[in-house]
Amino acid sequence: MAVAQAIELSPEAAEIAALVARSRAAQAQIANYTQEQVDALIRAMVWSVAREDVAEKIAQHTVDETQLGNYDGKYLKIFRKTRATLHDIIHDKSVGVLEEDAVRNIVKIAKPVGVIGALSPSTNPEATPVIKAISAVKGRNSIIVAPHPRAKLTNKMICDLMREAIVKMGGPADLVLSIDIPSVEKTNELMRQCDRVLATGGTPMVKAAYSSGTPALGVGVGNAVITVDDTADLDDAAEKIRISKTLDLAASCSSDNSVILLDAIFDEMLEKLQHQGGYIVSPEEKTLLQNVIWVDGHINANAVAQPAEKIAGMAGFGLPEGKIFFIVPETGAGPDFPFSGEKMTVTMALYRAKDIDEAIALTNSIQAYQGQGHSCGIYSQSDENIMKLANGTRTSRVMVNQPQSASNSGNLWNGMRQTFSLGCGSWGGNGTNNNITWRDLINETWVSKPLAQPKVLPSDEDLFGDVIARLA
Template sequence: MSVQILQRQQSHSTDVPAQEDQVDAIVARARQAQRAFARAGQATVDTAVAAAAWAIMEPARNRRLAERAVADTGLGNVDDKIRKNHRKTLGLLRDLHGRKTVGVIARDPATGITEIARPVGVVAAITPSTNPGATPANKIINALKCGNSVVVAPSPKGQGTCALLLSFIHAEFARAGLPADLVQMLPAPVSKASTAELMRQADLVVATGSQANVHMAYTCGTPAFGVGAGNVAAIVDGSAALADAAAKIVRSKTFDNATSCSSENSLVILDAVYQPMLEALAAVGGVLLTAEEKARLQALMWRHGKLAGDMTGQSAPRIAELAGLARVRALQPTMLLVPETGVGVDYPFSGEKLSPVLTLYRAADFTAAVARVASLYDYMGAGHSVGLHTADPRQALQLGQELPVARVIVNQAHCFATGGNFDNGLPFSLSMGCGTWGGNNFSDNLGWRQYLNITRIAEPIAERVPDERELLGDYFARVGQ
């Protein structure tokens, strides 16, 4: 046996127990803090929520977190991360404001059922590099609202941002007289082994990020909520207000350099408005690539069959520069527009790109457009959501009944609307459940309800046994008794 192999084996044999010991200690402190927190009452819970929210929303700290996130991960841009940190947290506070999550939360005299909110315990929050401040904050606030403690497992790139966020939370907790052990994170360097051990020891796992992390969460043996892959498509119908659609698409596709799983990856445009829609996209800075430029970009974005990490979360001009597209770079594009005809592994632009690169498809009519979106989701992104720009409300119902999606976003900037916005009724979240279509056990926006157990007291009520004809009369009338 070589010295190098022996050294690696010795290192592994000592490092793994050390990691397990660290996780043991962290979870033990979290469990102790949570037990006391769960008995402290609604007012204390709401104080913890406000403290964690202000830790990321306070303007100077928000900026520091945004700057640190971009510096550490190389993804997105500072101004948009500031807006995301603020709006997502403010929206979540709106959703949680006044909501009772401690003790008796509902009584129904008609059924004799009383509902009691109960914490799940220690939450393992698995978070991605794309949103290393906003996503941990969202999960922490939801977990605290339900009387839980949290241990965050950030991505390796995002651990510095997460540590800064937790320092701000702990400072607010100190002012409010709350224990710091309610919110902790895995120590650096965060590893798959320590993350897996945290998942094993926690009472609940909530995982956002790569599908590898989600799979690990679902197979760790602990109850888990994980999210599906993004690959959002949007349909532009012949009745759409094209200038308005283009303005909303560019806002969504360029926000934080398209690091959101909710930004559009493909547009399916009806033939009747294809050319006018191209003109509308050009008016907002979209640049259509030639076949040669498309080939050069593809070679750079996908290497060895995988999306290149150094191409994600970059601006369109930067991507054009890296790809050597001098003509495109000189135009200072907001988005790179790539015409496509196929779907699947041989057509990588049909998948998720996490960059301001937008794939364009043509469809003869609305039926063909729906079929194209279905084929895209057969390849990637089933369960997430679909965008629709139209003047015909019946089309949204058709999409909701036919496509494997949990959300149909109508005439809105998709990446803002899907995770909740102040002009729609969806709850604010950075984690989108994709239902069984996307391999998930829920199809909601991940929110407070996923962090709560409910105990139900059933008391006797006046018996009422229905006559069988009340329930089967229609069946008997149709087919006989």
């Protein structure tokens, strides 16, 4: 009888296999935790990183390591966003019976998935590991975080803090593990060996997640388009667009990439955007800016999430004092109009539309190029216009009178679930439209009992009605 030979693993595969084994052993230790035990763990995990002194240290470390975004944006994410996410899920029931449907006589029971493999991007490396980790543990899973190499030290710092907190609460440290020296090969191995992939990052990594053979939750490309109609509070809209456009220097994929102003308020609103720090580039400066933001058709990593003054200097033109984001007049969409796409910089394309219908058509045209299914927004006091936009666009989220980048992933002023992982539906090549949370990281067992009174099929006349005659 032939003797089966052991398959020799690559060094990367062997390293990840060891991490997965540790993670799986830790997960088994909490598989039967009570709701109270689970919630105590995630509260400790957030507190370990979100205390004011620690949050300050993490925010500064993140900026120093990644050279992306700014301190204020990083601090808000680690101090405030993690707290808000915990607040959003802490009272959710995630252990035992989740729902009882009396009408269908069905009971739904939560079960852990196992080991979650999580990708963390360089643009949001401060809060992403925390939010994904507490979502995983809320479902009684363990997690292994694969960071972008540009943020590996930040990721390790945060994961180590959470590990220490877990141990102090009596849990196994290996509920949270990180790949300390990341590589594409190791990330691919993690996605192959874990039980579910939670992918946030660039398009190549999300595609790799879907191709890994492991059930994956991915996100689509962001390219938010914002409409301001003639009923909007223009001062409020201008301020919130500035907040959204400059938050963490546009590191977020939810930053306002294009703004559409209706004819009736175009000039007045443009003046208010300038007052908020917007700088309208000339045709010559537009060309110079384009050559800095894109190199060989790809976004220039050296321009991503940088101050406007630095980008202008790279492009070779000056920026007046007090100007903090670029306004680029644009008319078209698609590859021949690169400013219609995602820019990952404090750069906003500006469009003009005669009415809400043209704004909807423009939104769809822009997002057909990039960002379909992700998010759009509107500043308006007209429910008719709001619902027209919502019904007429291929989008998963419509933020109304809110700063897009601070709102679509959930905030205290709205009811969106708190996350940094935004599903974009089939429009964006994803399996879900959800703001992804712990509920997407569990299995559910449905217990079905017979109905007290069985359903009765209606007569053909009631069921098919006039269809019978029309098909005769």
